[in-house]
Amino acid sequence: MGSARWWWNYALNLCNETYKETGKGLSRVALNKVLPKLKKEEETAWLKECYSQVLQSTTLNLTKAFKNFFDKRAKYPRFKSYHGKQSCQYPQNCEVVDKGVKVPQVGVIKASIHRLFEGQLKTVTITKTPTGKYYASLLFDTEQETPEVVQRVKVTGIDLGLKDFCITYNGEKTSKYANPRHLKKHEKNLARKQAKLARKKKGSFSREKARKLVARVHERISNARQDFLHKLSRKIVDDNQVVVVENLNVKGMVRNHNLAKAISDVGWGMFVNFLAYKLEQKGGLLVEIDRFFPSSKTCSNCLYQMSEMSLDIREWTCPSCGTHHDRDENAAKNIRAEGIRQLSVLGTRTAAEGGEVRPKGGRKSILRHSPVSSEAPTSA
Ligand SMILES: [Zn+2]
Structure with a gap:
């Protein structure tokens, strides 16, 4: 692990320096060519002790990290610390x-x-x-092929919220799933242990002990969060073949400080990823609709569109048809309808129209985009 971390940091630095000089990065092949040279040098000869494919995997992961960055899926690759994972x-x-x-x-x-x-x-x-x-x-x-055809399709629209973690609508009924607020539960405990850690002398044995206690709280929070997200996504995927979500820009929303803590805590991005791969396993389909789609301010009954709808409005009455809406429930209905509309544009018929769905291979679906750039959290 030490060698892999060292090589990651060395290669990342090399990419940065090369870019500064030439305006270009380094390919995986070019990076791997550096390794034999390093192994011959006396100072870095210890790299020979590491299984060579481990280092080559590190190179592959680094080039993937760069690709994710250039495709705007992730942040710029960071140096790895001895104290991290x-x-x-x-x-x-x-x-x-x-x-x-x-x-x-x-x-x-x-x-x-x-x-x-x-x-x-x-x-x-x-x-x-x-x-x-x-x-x-x-x-x-496992050499299992992704199931090709799904019959009797059920479609669910999901609105991701803060008050509730999410609201689903499957054409018949809406379900609300409460937000577990993992961080909040452990907040006091975490603050106390962090304060303790800050008082310890650097490099001391007791500091290391205190650091581990803080790390353990973080680990517990992240385990609880993942457990919740796995169970909920499993339930939704078991009950449906097509799931429609909004392509949320979590990063953009986290920049809003009032919401930042709560949003980072709920783990929407992770939830959508869990939905995607679980659906793919059973030949289902995740449809991500455009984040500029006005799911909250459109009346799901008559499609009248309100001009403004601030985040604090939880209920409203449509001025055109008089339907009284719960904000999130209405959004889930709109999201579901928009997902079905997009599928039919692509010639994929759903149960709502008495047909079936032929997914074209999970996450590579042209319907799936990654969250990019910014959107004000108040508008949609
Ligand atoms: Zn209406």
């Missing part, structure tokens, strides 16, 4: 053995394996959390 990746030649995982050069690492898969073991990623726990994530190729 550590990881290394074996792209092949690993094996699950009795009570452990066997990786090249290191040998058998004792592990409790939660469940077994049929199929070929591909990538093994080993991580160490800041609290000192080790995890291995195993990627298997």
Whole structure:
């Protein structure tokens, strides 16, 4: 892990410096060519001790990070710290053995394996959390093909909120799912432990101990959040074949300070990712509709559009048809209808029209965009 981290930082720095000089970055091949040279130099000869494919995986992940940045899916790649999460990746030649995982050069690492898969073991990623726990994530190729045709399609629209985590509408009824506020529950505890950590002398043993306690609270919050998001996305995907969400710009909204903490806490981006891959597994479809679609200020009954609708208005009555709306419920209905409209534009018929859906392969769907640039949180 140390070697992988060092190489990530070295390669990232090399990309930055090269860009400054030439205006161009470095490709994966170009970066990998640097490795043999480093191994020959006396100062960095210790890189030889690291399994070479681990370093090449690091190169691959760095170039992926750059691609995500240029595609505006992620921030600029950052240097990795010794104190953060550590990881290394074996792209092949690993094996699950009795009570452990066997990786090249290191040998058998004792592990409790939660469940077994049929199929070929591909990538093994080993991580160490800041609290000192080790995890291995195993990627298997099961040679299962993505299910092609789904019949009797149920479509649900989801409005992501703050008061409630989300509101769903499936054509018959709306359901509200409360926001668990993981951070809030642990806030006092976290503040107390952070204050304690700040008082400890740098480099001391007790500081390291205090740092671990803080890291443990963070870990607990993130585990609780993921657990909630996994269970909710599982339930929604089990009940539906098509899920429509708004393509939210979480980053832009987090810039609004009043909302920042609450939004970072709810983990919308992660939720949409969980929905996407779970739907893909069963041949369903995630439809992301444009974030400029006025889902909140359009009447779902008569399509009358209000000119303004500030965030604090929770209920309203349509001046055109007189329907009384719950803000989020109305938005979920509009989102669902817009998703169905977009699918029919693409020639995909849904249950609402008595047809079936033929998804074109999960996340690569042309309907799915990544959140980019900015939008004022008050408008939609
Ligand atoms: Zn109306």
